[in-house]
Amino acid sequence: MSAGINSYKTDLREIFFTLFEQFGFEGVAGQAPFEAWGPEEAKAVLQETYRFAKEVLGPLNSTGDREGCRIENGTVITPKGFKDAWQKLYEAGFKTVGVSPEHGGQGSPMMLQVAVEEMLCGSNAAFNMYPGLSYGAAELIGECGTPEQQKKFVEKCLNGTWGGTMCLTEPHAGSDVGAAKTTARRNGDGTYSIRGTKIFISAGDHDLAENIIHLVLARVDGAPAGTKGLSLFIVPKLRVGADGSSGESNDVSLGSIEHKMGINGSATCVLNFGENDKCLGELVGGVEHIGMSQMFKMMNGARIAVGIQGLGLASAAYFNALDYAKERKQGGHFTKWKDPSSPRVPIIEHPDVRRMLLEMKAHVEGIRALIIKLAMHTDKAKQLSGRDDDQAAYHRGQVEVLTPLVKAYSSDQAFRLCAQAIQVYGGAGFCKDYPVEQYCRDSKIFSIYEGTNHIQAMDLVGRKLGQAGGAHFQQFMGDVGGFIEANREHKTFGTEVKVLAGAQEGLMSSAMVLLGWSQDPSKVSLIPLSANRFLQMMSEVAVGWLLLEAAVLAEKKMEALSASDPDRAFYEGKKWSALWYARNVLPTVEQSARLLVTEDASPMQIPDAAFAAPV
Amino acid sequence: MSAGINSYKTDLREIFFTLFEQFGFEGVAGQAPFEAWGPEEAKAVLQETYRFAKEVLGPLNSTGDREGCRIENGTVITPKGFKDAWQKLYEAGFKTVGVSPEHGGQGSPMMLQVAVEEMLCGSNAAFNMYPGLSYGAAELIGECGTPEQQKKFVEKCLNGTWGGTMCLTEPHAGSDVGAAKTTARRNGDGTYSIRGTKIFISAGDHDLAENIIHLVLARVDGAPAGTKGLSLFIVPKLRVGADGSSGESNDVSLGSIEHKMGINGSATCVLNFGENDKCLGELVGGVEHIGMSQMFKMMNGARIAVGIQGLGLASAAYFNALDYAKERKQGGHFTKWKDPSSPRVPIIEHPDVRRMLLEMKAHVEGIRALIIKLAMHTDKAKQLSGRDDDQAAYHRGQVEVLTPLVKAYSSDQAFRLCAQAIQVYGGAGFCKDYPVEQYCRDSKIFSIYEGTNHIQAMDLVGRKLGQAGGAHFQQFMGDVGGFIEANREHKTFGTEVKVLAGAQEGLMSSAMVLLGWSQDPSKVSLIPLSANRFLQMMSEVAVGWLLLEAAVLAEKKMEALSASDPDRAFYEGKKWSALWYARNVLPTVEQSARLLVTEDASPMQIPDAAFAAPV
Missing domain, CATH: 1.20.120 (Four Helix Bundle (Hemerythrin (Met), subunit A))
Known part of the structure; x- marks a missing residue:
């Protein structure tokens, strides 16, 4: 068994087609607020991302899976190589391609950003959880925070100085977020004392950044029951001084980490807030009881991100299975199967292997198109807002209806297609010498987190x-x-x-x-x-x-x-x-x-x- | 995380219904050659098997998965507890329920045997590979071996003294068995010198028995290409003396073991035969070039056994998910979901959870019925042979057409239903604290080994x-x-x-x-x-x-x-x-x-x- 299978593969030609030919990147780029972007810039970013995915993230995928995370002195130690990859990721700026320049980003259309994300997720889904959550936290504070909060937190969560999380789930409140029991007590000075336990917190602790900014749903004393009584708090792992420096502990402690079927390089944490009553949080945007709607701004992006994770792994599984089918010779041609002297052919010549490959190809390309289309609608809504509000509303509406599809269909199909990739390999696919069994294990969580796929379905039929x-x-x-x-x-x-x-x-x-x-x-x-x-x-x-x-x-x-x-x-x-x-x-x-x-x-x-x- | 989740659960009432009420066990038992068996005897065996599955095999399922197998001094060391379970299994006689008395068995109808096997597989699929392969090897020698071979090997492979394997696959010959390159050279004294490498050999080496009897497909010098030139050899790991004792090494060496997605407690071995040209084999039944048809006698049983593995895990996944859904409270009743003060209900009250459970229940019961029906046909064919040959041929014919269905449909559905069980649990199902993620991983191999499910489909449409x-x-x-x-x-x-x-x-x-x-x-x-x-x-x-x-x-x-x-x-x-x-x-x-x-x-x-x- 090779240590660190360098497994990531994609076809940039297909991504270029979807982005430039099918969904007209040029009709979005080149105009405000995307003036700086044209097809050449986009292609260069995609080529550079692919190189990074293949050379840096891909080789850490299987090693991260096998090593997993561990706890040392109350802190999560991530797998070997993750810290180096984290630094390189932020130096290259891949996580800020679509971030607006005011927060230190390159301000590309979301269309490009999702194509970049597909490769980051597809080459190492577990690793990409850490910067993914940090991005989400930054995005939320950037959208809902006070100007001071934005200044203090957003750029550092976007440039890799700090990590971030979203803390919703509690031992007795998973899908039922409104049952959360974590409390926030007003201290009279604008701060709140946070107390409670959160579970299943992805990237909840790690050794990649100097601080971690938790976004915690909690109930202020006297608030109503259910989701309407929840407020959202910024709770740093280490308290942040007025000068923006990370200082003393904020009484956020790591309870344990989960042992999982997949994404083993991603730490899934139990976090205890305020065990010593010294955990301080500040209210996002300074307003109580609107935590759930604030969290949903992050959640919608997170749901799209899960769809991208599914696409990333399904696509990587397809291209690996395709290459294996072209290289692996076994059996004679099906028209000559009774003749043992007929030459052995690559298994791609076998009808059922072709059927499996074409099924994978069609689904991967269709889901990619759906995701890039959703991103295009987001970009156009942004672009047209204030100029043509009817058209902007149309585009926003399409983002609304397509989001549950992207999250649920992509994740369901990803798991199914990764299992199909195993079938293309045969017994070899069940072994850890090839990447597909890990893709299959990693992808199972996508149908569960960020709202189970049934929650997506209910969002679609009950709301959208x-x-x-x-x-x-x-x-x-x-x-x-x-x-x-x-x-x-x-x-x-x-x-x-x-x-x-x-x-x-x-x-x-x-x-x-x-x-x-x-x-x-x-x-x-x-x-x-x-x-x-x-x-x-x-x-x-x-x-x-x-x-x-x-x-x-x-x-x-x-x-x-x-x-x-x-x-x-x-x-x-x-x-x-x-x-x-x-x-x-x-x-x-x-x-x-x-x-x-x-x-x-x-x-x-x-x-x-x-x-x-x-x- | 609890060490060794005692996870096995079934519903004997449902097994009793299928066996006794739907498929009329009493119409088969009580008559030759099953005179000793009636419903009370069968129920007692099933109750005893269930106790063993719950108390002995179940607790070793997750520990075996985590510990896996390792190599020490050229031998596979199985996970802790497997050796003790092996001894208890054979002491209790669970593997010989359906074996004829002439080979030391209890001679029950196959209908009962498959129900016993479902529980052994369902509680610990990895462990049961070892006795399963030993059983298959014994069955083959019992059917195709010379009287001397039968006397020498069968009973010891059935009572746990020795293990057994089937060695077909080679590095460049998986589904394409006919391309095997392993050779057999006539020594002139009736023995053959075996030389070649076999891969993916389940139970290929272990520390559970004093010797392992390999059944090896090889080509005698000068034999034709393809499957028609293959002969089948009995190749013990340790040479067996005239008195039946295991002696010196037979030049069968363990190359390595695979690292897999699942069934980690089962050693999947690379075996090298005759590296020092000292590996002796004897021809099964003393006839050359009929190895493939001999192997198929074992293969058909093995394919049914894989169907039973699928049923075993799908059923265990169903009953675990059912119990979790009854115990786990989350969310209000769906008719009151907007009222946060409505009482939290067990998740079995949620429509989509009920839908998943009923889908699992229906499939598990239907597949169980299909397997027990196939076994009933086997029993009746045996019973009627020589008495009513037309009816016997009808029953044998049904075994032929149902075998590919049992292997492929059960294994495909098992993987899908185990994944669905994870979905019932939500995030908890993705964690190793519960058994369902392991069931899902373990079950993926069932669609691949003993002939991929496409091979089953071609067997159905091209032959059956x-x-x-x-x-x-x-x-x-x-x-x-x-x-x-x-x-x-x-x-x-x-x-x-x-x-x-x-x-x-x-x-x-x-x-x-x-x-x-x-x-x-x-x-x-x-x-x-x-x-x-x-x-x-x-x-x-x-x-x-x-x-x-x-x-x-x-x-x-x-x-x-x-x-x-x-x-x-x-x-x-x-x-x-x-x-x-x-x-x-x-x-x-x-x-x-x-x-x-x-x-x-x-x-x-x-x-x-x-x-x-x-x-």
């Missing part, structure tokens, strides 16, 4: 579908419909565009069914029972649409190329991704619509005792 | 469908059809029986489509492209049928009970398993049939270069 009087969802459907109308008779993809139309109709009728249930108290349990299915249907429509859109574009581009142009193979690949998905996945949307309308409530009807016989 | 002129498949369809006809108008399940009828028609038409392709050279690649889909469809028809059969029976039984009978809840549970599966899974069979007929060959049409752009 009806948002703005249903306008956001209708605009999404209108965009899909526009593509269908324009391409229904397309010479190459017409048949598949009609399959998309059928899927879209199935989705629409299912949305109407959900609406009906919401108005009938006897059927309201059908909504949570069907929410995951609806999210998957909508994700499949979105991914199928974007793959077909890419294929139509790729065909045009290919027609303009000479027969010997090496780019033809790339565009040809886009065509097959779309065709495979449209033929094998899109038809299941109508099937799901048929299932949904049967109103099966069996999970509610089975008595608890019938799940197992009395012992 | 057409076997005996298609009779085996037609008899399967006839059995399903008989149930449909008898229950089409059933007062409770009529609607779902009609769904089964639709699924069966979809399966039949798909079989015809496959037949058509096999006769058209231009479409032959569609067979491997669709084989996995067809296997899944047929498995779903089989499982849906058996669940509905159980439900019809359970309803009758329930009607005979008083309103307060505690057994009512159990029968009620059988009803909901069947309804859920029929409403949510069976309809997808027709959908799959519609996909299959579209003849999508995109994985063959995409050029290799289009999988990724040229670098």
Whole structure:
């Protein structure tokens, strides 16, 4: 077994296509507030990120997994090499590509930033948790903090001087955040004394930065129960002086770290705040009881980030499996399998291996398109705000409806596709000599944290579908419909565009069914029972649409190329991704619509005792 | 984290139902060759096995995973406690329940044996690899060996004195067994000198027994290429004297062990045979070139055993998730989720948790029924052989067609359902404090070893469908059809029986489509492209049928009970398993049939270069 498999692989050509050709980076860059950015700058950043991902983060992925984190003298010690990678990451500025210049960043469109993040996550998901959480904390303080708080915390959390966390979960409050018991006592001087225990805190402690800035949800004495009584506090691990220096301990202690299935290089901590009643916090933005809505600003970004994690690992799994399938020779060609003297062929020649690879390729590209599209909407909303508020609202609305899809569909598919990559390798894939078994283990958490995928589904059907009087969802459907109308008779993809139309109709009728249930108290349990299915249907429509859109574009581009142009193979690949998905996945949307309308409530009807016989 | 989670849980009531009520154990037991067995004896064995699984094997499951195997002085050292468990296992006789008395066993029907095995695998899949391989080796020698070989090896491999293995895979020959390069040179005295390297040898070395009997596929000098030139050899680790004692080393050396995603307590070995040209083997049965067909006798049993492994872990995952869901309180009832003062409820009250649990329950029970049915066919074939050869052939035929379903469907679903169990737990499920993340890791190998699931699918469509002129498949369809006809108008399940009828028609038409392709050279690649889909469809028809059969029976039984009978809840549970599966899974069979007929060959049409752009 090689120590430190240098496993990260991607195809920049495909990322360039999605960014520049499909989603028109140039239509966003070059204008305020992204004046400094054009395609050449973006390409240079992506190439540099890929080099960093391959050379620095990739080799630390398997070693970090095996070494894991440990506690020494009350502090988490991260795996060997993480500290060096942390310094290099911040020196190169990869975490601040999309940060506004006022906070020391390069101010790129989010479209570019998500492509950068895909490579950072894909090459080392565990490592990237530390800077990821720091980024989230900085972003939240930058958006919700007082000017003093912004000045004091944001830049240091963005440049690697300090780390950051988000502390929501408590032993008896995971998905049920509102049940949090951590308390905050007003000290009369503007500070609060924080007391309580938080669990599952990613990057909750480590040795990478001089201080860690925790964002802690707590309840001020006398505040109401539930999420509405929660306030958000900045609680540094070490107290920060007026001059911005980190000083004495703030009575935040590390209880323990979890031993997990994956992301072992990422410390998942139990943190005890105020065991000696000396833990001081300051209120984010100086306002009580709005902690949950403040946290949600970070949470939305975090949910998109989880979708990117899923994409990163699924893509890395695909390219590793692809290379293995091209190199590994075994068995004769399937047309000659009975002839033992026929030459052994690379396993990519075997039909089922090709099927698995194309399935992975189609999903990875479709999910990448969905994520970059979401980022494009974010950029356009920012760009158009104040200039064309209707259009800005449209773009913001698309970010709202697409966020749960990106988080849940990407994470569910990532785990499934990483397992499929193991299957491509066969027994070798189950061994730690190859990276795919780790990708599979690492990716399982993505469907759970930052709101389980069922919470995403409920966010979609319970909140996003009806948002703005249903306008956001209708605009999404209108965009899909526009593509269908324009391409229904397309010479190459017409048949598949009609399959998309059928899927879209199935989705629409299912949305109407959900609406009906919401108005009938006897059927309201059908909504949570069907929410995951609806999210998957909508994700499949979105991914199928974007793959077909890419294929139509790729065909045009290919027609303009000479027969010997090496780019033809790339565009040809886009065509097959779309065709495979449209033929094998899109038809299941109508099937799901048929299932949904049967109103099966069996999970509610089975008595608890019938799940197992009395012992 | 607790050391050694005592995690194994099952519901004997459900196993009793499947064995005694659904598949009529009494119709098999009590007659030759199972005269000694009746329901009371069987129940006692199952209760005793469950106690052993809970008290002895269960607690060693997580400790074995963490400790793993190591090499000391050229020998594998198994995790702490395995040696003691090995002794207790053989003292209690759990591995010989189904072995014929002539080899020292208790001679039970296979129906009982598979139920025993489910608990041994489910409580500790890694540990059970060692006795499992020993059993397989003994079974093969018992069936194919000369009388002297049987006398010398079988009983000792069955009573724990010696271990056993099957050595097929080589570095460049995994699924492609026929490419094996290991050689056997005739020594002129009836012995052969074996030379070669075998990899991925489960239980290839360990400290549990005084000797290990390897069954090694090798090519005698001058034999033809491919599988037809392979012979099977008995190659003990230590040479066995005429008196049956283990003596000097037989030049079999341990190269290394693999570091894996799961089943870490099971040593997966690289073995070098004859590095010093002192490795002697004897030919199984004394006949050359029939090694592959001999090995297949072991292989078929091994494939069923893998199906049982999948069932064992999926079932253990279900019962653990169920108990967690009943105990863990979080969140208010879904009808009151906006009221933070509503009482916290056990998460089993949440609709999506109930949906996940019922999905697990239905699959586990359906797969258990499929496995016990297969075992019943084996028993009846044995019982009727020579008395009613037509009926015996029917039963043997059903074993043939059901074996690939049991191996592939059970293993695929096991991995998926164990991952779903993690989702029921949420973040806790990702941690090693609970057993489900290990079940998930352990179960991934089941879709790969003993013939990948694609090999199972090709075995089904390429061999089993057409076997005996298609009779085996037609008899399967006839059995399903008989149930449909008898229950089409059933007062409770009529609607779902009609769904089964639709699924069966979809399966039949798909079989015809496959037949058509096999006769058209231009479409032959569609067979491997669709084989996995067809296997899944047929498995779903089989499982849906058996669940509905159980439900019809359970309803009758329930009607005979008083309103307060505690057994009512159990029968009620059988009803909901069947309804859920029929409403949510069976309809997808027709959908799959519609996909299959579209003849999508995109994985063959995409050029290799289009999988990724040229670098």
